[in-house]
Amino acid sequence: MLRLTEVKLPLDHAEGDLQAAVLQRLGIAAKDLLSMAIFRRAFDARKKSAIVLIYTLDVATSDDAAVLKRLKHDAHLVPTPDTEYRFVMQAPIAGQHWRRPVVIGTGPCGLFAGLILAQMGLRPIILERGKAVRERTKDTWALWRKRELHPESNVQFGEGGAGTFSDGKLYSQIKDPKHYGRKVLTEFVKAGAPEEIMYVSKPHIGTFRLVKMVEQMRATIEGLGGEFRFQSKVDDIEIVGGGADAQGQIRAVVLAGGERIETDHVVLAIGHSARDTFQMLYDRGVYIEAKPFSIGFRVEHPQSLIDSRRFGPSAGNPILGAADYKLVHHSANGRAVYSFCMCPGGTVVAATSEPGRVVTNGMSQYSRNERNANAAIVVGITPADYPGHPLAGIAFQRELEQRAYELGGRNYDAPGQLVGDFIAGRPSTEFGSVLPSYKPGVHLCDLSPALPEYAIEAIREALPAFDKQIKGFSLADAVLTGVETRTSSPIRIKRNDDDLQSLNTTGLFPAGEGAGYAGGILSAAVDGIKVAEAVALSMMGKLHSN
Template structure:
């Protein structure tokens, strides 16, 4: 195949326009074009009102070599690279696997893809999830959002699918990916029921409710390949002898022997982090960020980004990415922007309040929301203990719970009032989407003084980039504390803990990912490392 890049077409082009552009670029007739597929589609919005779609396509033609010779100087036409992911090892059909099975703790995207790859390689993993299946978990989560009744083991953070299930389902990452792990993740999502467009559109997403069915289908695939998934199976101890993993103990007392444990517990498994620290597993504090969710009319963001072409179906709802470096040395940035979405209750511990954002596939809710957060570091803000970042999170989550009325309503404030340092008394044009509800307060009391000062400086600065960002009626909802894990479970080049053989810290909770795609990629890498170690030591 040939790959052609930088084919630019207007938003309203018809179906035949792309093929015509390919024929013109190659200088061939339609009879000499066997087929083509879109590898990537993005848009160029540098000129508002004149937005162009930009395509990369793979072309099949009997004239491939002739065209490569003829167009050798054109850097936009090259042989299509092989983007196929290849398993590093696999149990052969005539071999029998009877070794100690690898255990995966957690069924977020990292644990799910670690389990899937181990199953595809014939290693029959046992996957343990402290929460419930995705359907049962969804019932508990929606009950919390409507009635304020928190289930501590089945919520936005815990349960099949992980925290990403109740999010925008964003599927993009900035990690280098020469081995096409990301392509593998996307292809498996498509096999499980995702729209095939995620393979080629720029900044793809799945959407919350579609993720539920996809997660179920991934589970079925793992089980069909000999893997097991056990819900409400909380690992309370990892048994270690002479710095080597021996097995795991569950809350009900069951013990499972193993020499390979994937630790993919997510960023909110605070009890697990404490247990690992007490067992002597090396843990260090790492930076993370704290702040609020901010909501604007989605129409305002669309107009600012797309101008007169706002609302075009090929563009969808606009997003943004912002950063500001403050005078007090802090950086404020937008995080997990959810176009046409909702702010959601994401608590996992009684008496503590946390927010997050999510969007459905259509992204058609009235409000855009994003976290606007302030970076903090262990060297400056929580230097005393590897787990001190968790204590800091808990302190401000408890404060938010108190400000909201101790019933899981969130504290909120209008942007104009926040900037003026006065309590809000009533909502304006923008109505908050957070459930169970928002109680208007002065958010200046809900985060450290340095964070409040940085946010008050950054919001007007963001308004210079997106006119209306600092509109008086925009709504801030507190608090966002779980942007990433506050700890890192340090691992070596073999993906094992630097002081515990057989323990493979992975994904966002261990400090090695930051979203669905990067977590899935990390799960694949860890599964490969286990397979290479396993096949080197065990005669299958």
């Protein structure tokens, strides 16, 4: 099998043109092309009048070796790399006893950690403080429709994690030499994702499909001996030894209500909003440090505007779909402002997990056919902006979220402002051509009190600068909605580079977004696989030493 890259064709090419291009590139007859599969399809839209599709293909010929030899100087033709996933442990050692590993959290990281452990025969116990995904969905809609917040069942907490209510993006910039990402996509397809996620350059799924996939993954894990426990919040962990200069060892987790589960291996796959769990871990002496994150607003434009600016006359082409964007501006005050979690054809959603606070996030369905595009426009901040305690970033987030609640009217409406008014520094009083999608509602006001002055200043400078990249981005009627504070975890639960265990707590494996080691569905799922492998290797070592 051969991997052929950089096969370029016009956006509107005919069905047979791809095979013709392959035959021409390889210099072979049609009878010698045994098979051809698309590994990746991207597009180049820099010339809007002539958008080009770029294919990476896996092909089999009647004599691969001869083709490679003849085209040995073609850098875009190589043997197809082996991307098959291989387990570090096929099955437990017969007759040996071990305490079952525990996974805390059922977001992408926890699900994939649980799946890999189950596929290796290690029968994980998977704990989730929230509810199963369909019950959780009902609770989430209760906030959006009725202003009823369920603190343990919402956008942040419950089966599937925060990524369930998102655009369902499945791409990342992480380095992945072992092709873990391919394993993630393969398992998602098995669980019901469209097969196109295996080859499109920016795959996504959307909320409704994610719900069904999460349920299917749960069924798979349970069929392999894994055990799910919902509404099972971990209130404490038992650590023996430890202290200021000593290494502790996990012995058990303790659930709300007092149930104790003995274990030597805990995958800590909590999300970035598990603030009470962060506090508990800190109180137990687990090493935690503050890390940078970002704060800002959601901005909404007509999706048709973004499509026309990005794709020109090809806007609306089904292969291109709804257009996205990625923008960065370095402001005069030294702050970086950038777009984050862009949701084409999506909605802005209420994402708080705590009473008396307002948090925004973005969500899209697979179709991406809502009228507005939205993205977070955020400012990078560092621990220098919230100095002192390792958990000071949490207090900082809460302060901004409470302020947003008050500006919105203390009823879970979000504070909002038109972009033109925000840039001019005047309060907004009525909506224009862009109607916000946030539910339960948006209360127009002056957003300048919602964030620190340096952030307001930087965003005010960035919006006109973004207009130079996407004409119309600073559209006066575009809507800003606040606040966006849960861009990433404000802490990192540091782990060793070799065995992925906590720096000072043996048997504790910090993982995913909440621990500060991922950002998004794919990277979190990949981290779950890595940590599951580390758990298996640790268990193998313990079995061999017994």
